[in-house]
Amino acid sequence: MKKTLYFWSLSIFVYLLFFNLLFGICYADILEEIENKFIEIHEKVGRSVVNIERESQVSSLGVDREELFKQFGLPLPEGEKLPKTPPPKQMQKVMGTGSGFIYSKDGYIVTNNHVVEDADKITVKTVSGKKYPAKVIGTDSEADLAVLKIEPEEELIPVVLGDSDQLKVGQFVAAIGSARGLEGSVSFGHISALGRENLRELQLQGLTFQHLIQTDAGINLGNSGGPLTNIKGEVIGINVALMLGANRIGFAIPINTAKRVIPQLIQSGKVIRGYLGVAVSDAERYYKPLNMPSQRGAFVKRVQPGTPAEKAGIKVYDVILKVNEHEVENAQDLVNTVSSYMPGTEVTLEIWRDEQTVSLPIILGERNLQVTQSIPQKISFLGMNFGDVNKQQQEKQGAEYNGILIESIEEGSPAEDAGLLPGDIIIEIQRKSVSSINDLTSIMSSLISENKPVIVRYVRGKEEPDITVIEVAQ
Numbered sequence: 001m002k003k004t005l006y007f008w009s010l011s012i013f014v015y016l017l018f019f020n021l022l023f024g025i026c027y028a029d030i031l032e033e034i035e036n037k038f039i040e041i042h043e044k045v046g047r048s049v050v051n052i053e054r055e056s057q058v059s060s061l062g063v064d065r066e067e068l069f070k071q072f073g074l075p076l077p078e079g080e081k082l083p084k085t086p087p088p089k090q091m092q093k094v095m096g097t098g099s100g101f102i103y104s105k106d107g108y109i110v111t112n113n114h115v116v117e118d119a120d121k122i123t124v125k126t127v128s129g130k131k132y133p134a135k136v137i138g139t140d141s142e143a144d145l146a147v148l149k150i151e152p153e154e155e156l157i158p159v160v161l162g163d164s165d166q167l168k169v170g171q172f173v174a175a176i177g178s179a180r181g182l183e184g185s186v187s188f189g190h191i192s193a194l195g196r197e198n199l200r201e202l203q204l205q206g207l208t209f210q211h212l213i214q215t216d217a218g219i220n221l222g223n224s225g226g227p228l229t230n231i232k233g234e235v236i237g238i239n240v241a242l243m244l245g246a247n248r249i250g251f252a253i254p255i256n257t258a259k260r261v262i263p264q265l266i267q268s269g270k271v272i273r274g275y276l277g278v279a280v281s282d283a284e285r286y287y288k289p290l291n292m293p294s295q296r297g298a299f300v301k302r303v304q305p306g307t308p309a310e311k312a313g314i315k316v317y318d319v320i321l322k323v324n325e326h327e328v329e330n331a332q333d334l335v336n337t338v339s340s341y342m343p344g345t346e347v348t349l350e351i352w353r354d355e356q357t358v359s360l361p362i363i364l365g366e367r368n369l370q371v372t373q374s375i376p377q378k379i380s381f382l383g384m385n386f387g388d389v390n391k392q393q394q395e396k397q398g399a400e401y402n403g404i405l406i407e408s409i410e411e412g413s414p415a416e417d418a419g420l421l422p423g424d425i426i427i428e429i430q431r432k433s434v435s436s437i438n439d440l441t442s443i444m445s446s447l448i449s450e451n452k453p454v455i456v457r458y459v460r461g462k463e464e465p466d467i468t469v470i471e472v473a474q
Helices: 002-048 065-071 200-204 255-268 308-312 331-339 391-397 414-418 437-450
Strands: 049-061 089-102 108-111 121-125 131-133 135-140 145-149 172-179 182-196 212-215 227-229 235-242 250-254 278-282 298-303 319-323 346-353 356-363 384-388 404-409 425-429 454-459 466-470
Touching (some): 172 235, 250 255, 278 331, 298 331, 298 466
Antiparallel strands (some): 121 131, 135 145, 319 346, 346 356, 384 404, 425 454, 454 466
């Protein structure tokens, strides 16, 4: 019995040792294969990545010595005579660097718009070390893309474009470019998220069409405009931004977005997009008081005068549910969908209005101005103290708005949390005009007793009227 146990124990030990050695060798082979893939990526794509140097002339005021001494609380030097006129403007040279990649053998280069925006001189440096003056062929600030053209004296090798619609979170990626001005830098990581939208800092910089790839591959200043590749060395994104203060969070424009934009930039120097003329917000904030069947859609907050939306009969409080057969998920989805059509295209909108669906045909115009489409809203109403609007307040608003004035807001109240401010004028509650405190008191008791969300329209300063939802505390 003891011999049998000893034999089986020895056999199990030998088998475990054998499999450990076997899988150890396999793991090493797998790691070496991955390592070789990363090396191949750099060798394959690195030759198509370029460094972009930009030079701009900016004006700045000379130093005002008197003001300088005052700021530091120092007396002026004895006997010094200061000029009576302000110091003249001076021109200052500002240099910057970024990345790009070769799009075609005849010298078209792709990069970010913000890399070359307002540049007086642009120089492209290839991996061979040769420098070429570059001409801006076209830019698209809303997608943050630009196309440059050089006249090469060498054979250029274009990148291979992949398919960003097939990406999965967790895939290996590589970012290549002039990180911190260090040309040819490569970093590896993964796709950590897809379809990032509504990144406020990028919206303020003009990047309207986002739907970005998020990656933990190291993206630094200078990487902008360079390629993000998959494990095959195909370009699946264009590096555009990093999140300041975060550890290894960067973003890239999907290459399929660029595929739609680049040919238009080469052909006409700009991108032509369809346009409705509405300011919208996500319908999920408004679907309860509107008795909508779901939270999907884009809620219309403003209709711009003279636009296709106004001509087609779109109204404030409408919710756009479909564009042709495409179901609209949210405000950004509406913007992206409408922009994918050419101006002059007739589309059919399905709209939720007065608790039923309505179909409206509309001929799209051309998007030629940047409109803030999605306005973040917070929700509440209680905690406000009101007063009637007087003539002085109307003059301050710059328009004849009759309503009720928010004179003060209690600290920590739902109204404060909602972002409403003293000085805002409420002009409609539940789509009914409110021109006095009496109007408010006559309807508020019933609204509160029903414990249902309420739509409120208000005016702030000289801005256009805005709309929010009030959720009465249960």
